[in-house]
Amino acid sequence: MPTKKLRSNDLRKIGYPEGRVIGLALDALADKQLKTLDKGSVLALLQQIKADPYAFLRDPLWREVAQELVPQPSREVGLNPDIKDYRRYGEQFIEDGARRQMDTAMQLPVTIDGALMPDAHQGYGLPIGGVLAVNNAVIPYGVGMDIGCRMALSVFELPASYLNKHSQELRKLLLEHTKFGNKEVFKKPYTDDPIFERPEFREIGVVRHKRDSALAQIGSSGSGNHFVEFGLVDITDPNNELGVPVGQYVGLLSHSGSRGLGAAVAQHFTKVAMEKCPLPPQARHLAWLSLDSQEGQEYWRAMNLAGDYASACHHDIHRRLSKALGNAALAQVENHHNFAWKETLPDGREAIVHRKGATPAGKGVLGVIPGSMTAPGFIVRGRGERDSLQSAAHGAGRRLSRTQAKAQIAEGDMRRQLRDHGVELIGGGLDEAPAAYKDIHQVMAHQRDLVDVLGTFTPKVVRMDAGGSRGKGRGE
Template sequence: MPIKQQLHHGTVPIKVFTNDIDEGALLQLKQVSQLDIIHAHIAAMPDVHMGIGAAVGSVIPTKSAIIPAAVGVDIGCGMNAIRLSLTAHQLPNNLKSIRQAIESAIPVGFEKHNTETMREKACKAFAHKITHIFNQHPELYKIFNKDKNRWMLQMGTLGGGNHFIELCIDESQQVWLMLHSGSRGIGNAIGTYFIALAQKDMAKHLHHLPHKDLSYFREGTEHFNDYVEAVELAQQYAYANRQEMMQLIIQAIRPHLPPFTLTHEAVNCHHNYVQQEYHFGTMVYLTRKGAISAKEGELGIIPGSMGTQSYIVRGKGNPESFHSCAHGAGRRMSRNAAKQRFTQKDLIHQTQGIECRKDKAVIDEIPSAYKDIDSVMKNQTDLVETLHTLKQVLCIKG
C-alpha cells in the first residue's frame, strides 16, 4: 500500500506508512522534522510508536550529522534466522528439553558467560578497538561499572526486554531458528555516554532544540569521528553476538533432534543502527530506529510477538521509505500498562501451544501489548514481499 499520511510540521515532510500512530510518536516525528540537518523527508514505518530519543519505526536521513539518541543505546539490535533440514513432524511432542538445553547454553537477562565458556575467538576481533575506545574515553569505564571484561563475557548472550530465541515452523512445515538481540552492555555504554556528550556539546552551541534528545554531532566537530568509530564497533559486535548465539543454539539442540543440516542462508540484519547511504541525490547518515534495510532483493526478518507469526521478506527498494521497512509488530502499549492490564492467565491463554515461560515476569511481552502484525504487513506491501511465514512453537524471552 502507498504512503497513508504526509505531514508538514517542520523543515521537511513526514511520510507515514500507517494510519495507526500514537500521539507520542507523532510528536517525536514532528520534532525531528524541525531540525535543519534532515534531508528530503522522514519516513515512519507501519509499526511506528513512541520511543526514547525518537519514534521507534522512524527512518531519519541527516546531512553531515548524526543524532546519537535517535540511534539509541541498543546499538545494532537486530535479528538472525536460519532454516534447518528438519520438518515439523520430526520435532518431539514435548519441546521442554530443547528449551532447557538452549537456556543452559545461552545466558539471558543480566547473566553472562563465565571465563570457561567465553567466546574467545569472536572477542579477539574486538579487543584492540574496545581497548582503544576505553583509553580515549575513560568515562566509559564508569558507565560500564569499571568491569572492563564484561563485554567479553557477554559475547554470545541474549540480554533482556524483548530479546528472544525461537524455534519456528514455516508454511511448508520446515523448521527455523530465529533470534533477536543487540550489542549488550558495550553498546549500551557507548550509546549512554555519547548521548550525554552530544547534549552537553549542543547546550554550548545551540540555544534551542525541539527536545534535548535531538542533540547531534556535526562532521568536523570534536567528538563526531569518535562517535562514528564507536557506533560502528557496537554494530559489528551486535552482528557477531547474534552469530555466536546461533552457533551455540545449534550445538545445544543437536542431541535432542534427528541429524540435521542448515538449508537456508542465514539472515542477519540490524534494525537499530546508522550508516552512510545515498538517497535523493545526497550521501546521508541514515538512522533506522526500529526499521530494517529493504533494498531491492535484500532479505530481512520481521518478527511478530511471542504468540503470533513472523516473516522472512525480500526488499523492493522503495525510495520513499529510504529502502526500509518495519522491524516488527511494534508496541501498542508500554510495559507498565501491559502489566497493569493483563494477568498471568491472559498470558497462558495467548501463548497456548507454545513452549515458553508463562510467569508474571514476562507479562509485559504478552502478544496483546503489540500491534497486529498482519496489519503491519498489509501496510508495507510496496516495501517488501513475503517469502516465508514463520509460527513459533518455542520461545525463550530475555
C-alpha cells in the same frame, strides 16, 4: 609519576564537564613539567584553571583546556519553523506521541528527509519506527541505546513434526545454551572471536573500559523483549534467495543487541552531543555530532564496533544451538536496526540514515520482521522504496505500553493464549504478552510496497529473561 594516578572521574568530581576538555586536561598532565607534583597539587592546579580559565589562555600547556572552559554565550541550536514533509505508513494506527517526535525530528537544521513505519510508537529522541536522513552528522539517540540490535534466523533441514515430538528437548537446549539479562553469562565464553582484537577497544576510552564485560557477555542476550526461540519456518516463495525449497522447516530465531557495550557507548556520546549541541527541551535527545568532529568520528567507530559485537553474539548463539541440535543450518538471515548508515539518497545526495527500530529494505536486501509470541514473523526481501528511505517496519510494534500491559493483562489470560497457540514460554513477563502488540498482519498490509514476503516464522518454544521485561517492545 604522581599525575598518572588521576582519572577522568577525578576531573569530574572537581566540576570538569563531560566532553573533550577532560581528555585535553589528561593529555596535558603527561607533560614532564608536572612530574614533580603530587596528586593534591595537580588537582589544585586543575581547580584554579577551571575557576579562572582566562588566566591560562596564553599558557602553551593549558591553552586548549582553558579555551574549552571559557563560558560561552547562549548557543542553543534553534529548530526550523517548518516541519519537512515525510511519508507515514499506516498513519491511523500510529500514536500521537510518535507522530509528534517525528515532527520535531523533521525540524532539525541537519534533517534532509524522513519516514515513519507502521509499527511506530513513542520512544526517546527519534520514535521507534522512525527513519531520519541527516547531513554529515550522527544522532546518538537517533540510533538508540541498544546499538545494532538485530534479528538472526537459522533454517534447519528438520520436519515440522520435530517441534512437537522434541519440544522438551528443545526447551532443555535453550536453558543450557542461552543466557539472558545482566547476571547470566557462560562459564567459558567464546573469547576467540576476532571482534576482541579490534583497535577501537584500545583507542576509544568508553569502549576500552567495556572490553572485559563484552568478553563475559559474548553469546548472551539482553532482558526485556530479547528472545531466542525455536519455531516453524514456512517458505512460500519458490524464487527465494535462501536456496531453500518451498516447504516447512524447523527454525531458530534470536533477537538481541550489543549488551552493556552498546549502552555505554550510547550514554557517553549522548551526553557529549547534548553538551556540544544544546537543543530546545522537546528536541534535546536529538542532539547530533558532526562527522567532521573528533567526537563524531569516535562515536561512528564505536557504533560500528557495537553493531559488529551484536552480530558476533548472535553468531555464537546460533553456533552453540546448532551444535547441540546436531544439525547444520540450511540457510541464515540476519538484519539489524538501531543503527546509522552512510547512504546515497535518490536525489544523489549523501546522507546519514538513522533507522531507530526500522528494518533496512533496500532492493534485494533480506530481513526478518517478527510478530508476537502467538503471531508469525515474516521473512522479507526489500523493494528499495524511495519514499520509505528503503526501510520497513521492524516488528509488530507496541499497542500497550509496558505499564499498561502489566495493569490490563492478567497472567492467566496470557498463559491461556500461549497454550491455545501451542507456545511454551520460558521466562518473560506480562509486558511481553501478545495482547500488548499490534496486529502484525495489519502492519504488513501497510507496507506491501516496501517488502516482498518469502516466508514466515511461527514461535513454538520461546526463552526470554526470567527477571521480567525491562527493555523495549518485541523487535525493537
